[in-house]
Amino acid sequence: MGAGKTTIGRILARKLGKRFIDSDHEIEARTGASIPWIFEIEGEASFRRREAEVIRDLTAQDGIVLATGGGAVLNPDNRAYLQARGSVVYLRANVASIMLRTAHDKNRPLLQTADPRKKLEELTAQREPLYREIADLVIDTGRPNVQSMVQTILAQLNALEQSGARSGRSPDPSPSMTEQSRIHLNVDLGERSYPITIGAGLLGDAALLAPHISGRRVAIVTNTTVAPLYLARVAGALRAGGHEVLEIVLPDGEEHKNWASLMHVFDALLANKCDRKTTLVALGGGVIGDLTGFAAASYMRGVPFVQIPTTLLSQVDSSVGGKTGLNHPLGKNMIGAFYQPRAVLADTATLATLPARELSAGLAEVIKHGAIIDAEFFDWIEHNIGKLMARDEQAxxxxxxxxxxxxxxxxxxxxxxxxxxxxxxxxxxxxxxxxxxxxxxxxxxxxxxxxxxxxxxxxxxxxxxxxxxxxxxxxxxxxxxxxxxxxxxxxxxxxxxxxxxxxxxxxxxxxxxxxxxxxxxxxxxxxxxxxxxxxxxxx
The missing domain is CATH 1.20.1090.10 (Dehydroquinate synthase-like - alpha domain)
Known part of the structure; x- marks a missing residue:
């Protein structure tokens, strides 16, 4: 509740040329009563039954953008209908943000308590796992620009449509992707040398990843933004190849490149009795790559790891070279190790879902490489910056x-x-x-x-x-x-x-x-x- 489903849903529907329907409004239209009245007179159980009927009916329709009530996921039938019949977008908001947005809203019966913050915390703890269970996309609503969030959703929906990756499915690599269109490089470091593969459609290619996995067990480290987009695809490809996969999902953001996140990785590895033959896979941007690499360098004094960078910045810079580590309040990247990956797989298709701000951040490192080494490359960037900003695949x-x-x-x-x-x-x-x-x-x-x-x-x-x-x-x-x-x-x-x-x-x-x-x-x-x-x- 209070995440902006109605506001964003209306704009999204307009952009997609679809009808917008709010399930709560539909319930009120069918009963002729307000949601607070239904809660007060009939009780929450009766409301949930009405909600389930509405969601069953609405998800059978085509051409709509549906905003559900925050508690709709509590019903397993609702979850099944939503997951099977549509693309599910989870608008994530923290408790503090929801409190600000709902402080004066008397039409939210669940918050009419002596301690609404505590109630919100309880609801979040109860519902969060269910949201993640069915979500195809997770969108952080902490950004103030609604139009930017809508554009992000549109880009990510388009990427899902092209890849066929919905609700945890692991599609085959795109048939248009050929070996000839991939770029292969090598970091020449003697016995620590490793390949870099660049191209679209790499994430689901088990044959490309398998040679770099040492044992049967794999631990994929990712974050809350990347996991809904790509974790199922990578994990599915590995499981299909006979690997046992441990999924470790960390909070997103540079502020989480810290000791606590590193301990979270170690806790998961130890709790699952991961041994020296376990391979770590870093699935995400620079923060995930640096932190996973440091974990790999440190766990049992060194286990193998593979970099699968999903941001432009990590694809052009941080995933290559073996610098790993975390931040300290007194300095960035001051704690870490030099530890080379077994391979780097840069899937350019992931850039389609990258927010514009993240794309720009990656271009900074591209510009840097031209400035310090290759003046001709700097010239090329100047002449092609428009294509790069427009995400031209070849550029x-x-x-x-x-x-x-x-x-x-x-x-x-x-x-x-x-x-x-x-x-x-x-x-x-x-x-x-x-x-x-x-x-x-x-x-x-x-x-x-x-x-x-x-x-x-x-x-x-x-x-x-x-x-x-x-x-x-x-x-x-x-x-x-x-x-x-x-x-x-x-x-x-x-x-x-x-x-x-x-x-x-x-x-x-x-x-x-x-x-x-x-x-x-x-x-x-x-x-x-x-x-x-x-x-x-x-x-």
Whole structure:
């Protein structure tokens, strides 16, 4: 209740050219009585019977968007009808948000108690597992932009329609997907070498994943956003191949890249008696990849793992190279290990369901690779940024492949960041300070890096390494990718404090990755007056 089903349902119906029906309104129309009156006179049991009749009838119709009451899932027949006859979207809201939205609503009989918060907590605990049981999509309603949520739902429904993955079904790989259309790369690290496969339709391809699974048992680590979209497909493919699969679902968000989440993974592995032959599969974005990799490096002193990145940022950057870890309140990625995966499978089809903000965040790392290594690639990004923002499949595939090639070559030369690999942190000294200073999750990692690259370019010019035109190109491209170019005002002292906690620093001196020129990096400290000038000009 209070998640916005009616508001979002009406807009969604209009976009899809369907009729919108609210099951509560239909009950009132049939009985001629309000919901509170039915609860008061007939009781909740009678209301639930009426609700079940309405849902049975409405789910038999075509061309509608149906908003059910929050308690409809309590009836197993309702769950069966909803799951079998439609695509189920669960609009998720936390208790605090629901309290704000329903505080003055007298038409919610279940909340007419002395302690409505406690009641909501009880209802959430009771209903949440049932919502997840039948949901094809889970949409977080914490974002204030309703239109953005509707667009996300439309994109994800379209992806489900194309893949046939509804209600936990595991479809065969798309018949249009051919081996020739996949891109194969390799991270050359001797005995720790591993392949990267890029293409659409990889998630359900058991033959592609199976060679990288060591034993019979597999633990898939994912999050609450990715699980409803892709967990069933990956788990189904593994189970069909005879594997025993453990599903571990963590909360979504950078703020959960912490010790508690790591312990949750360890708890699940130990409770299920997972041994050294268990393979961990990281199914999700950068947070899941980093955290799962660290868990794999640590559990029983090292078990194999596979990266299946589902965001652009993780496909072009974090899934490749073996950097794993978690955040500490005093610094980002300060606790972890270098631990290489057995394979990276980047399914570009997952980008269809990626929110626009996440797509932009991934483009920051694409731009970074061009800026530090390949000026021609930077030119290509400038000329194709419109196609990338529009999710053109060929443009995205090229951007992912070239980014992976660049990173793989750097990692080959410097696996453990003894020198050269530090150039991959262009924009990150400023970016990590933004993330920590604003609170993890307030800015996406890619947003912070995008802004950080503009700041690093500004500092490069002040140090006499590039000209103003190059800074302008960087700022324009970052902005065209939908990323912020103006930094938050953290205060000079706070900026310096946060940047001093950086893995590149030596002897207390802040080290920056600068451009000298575009396409060629330089690792160096700068006079403090230049740094202060950049900070003053950037906020």
């Amino acid at each position: 995205l595939a090229h951007a992912i492949a070239r980014s992976c090639e660049i990173k793989a070559d750097v990692v080959r030369q410097d696996e453990r960041e003894g020198g050269l690999r530090a150039i991959l942190n262009f924009g990150h000294t400023f970016g990590h300070a933004i993330e920590a200073g604003m609170g993890y999750g307030a800015w996406l990692h890619g947003e912070a890096v995008g802004c950080g690259m503009v700041m690093a370019a500004d500092l490069s010019q002040r140090a006499g390494l590039i000209d103003a035109a190059t800074v302008a190109r960087m700022r324009a491209l970052v902005a065209a990718a939908g990323l912020p170019v103006k930094a938050p005002d953290l205060g000079t002292a706070r900026w310096l404090e946060l940047m001093e906690v950086d893995k590149k620093n030596e002897g207390g001196a802040i080290k920056f990755i600068l451009l000298k020129p575009l396409g060629a990096p330089s690792i160096q400290s700068v006079p403090q007056d230049l740094l202060l000038a950049t900070l003053a000009a950037s906020v």
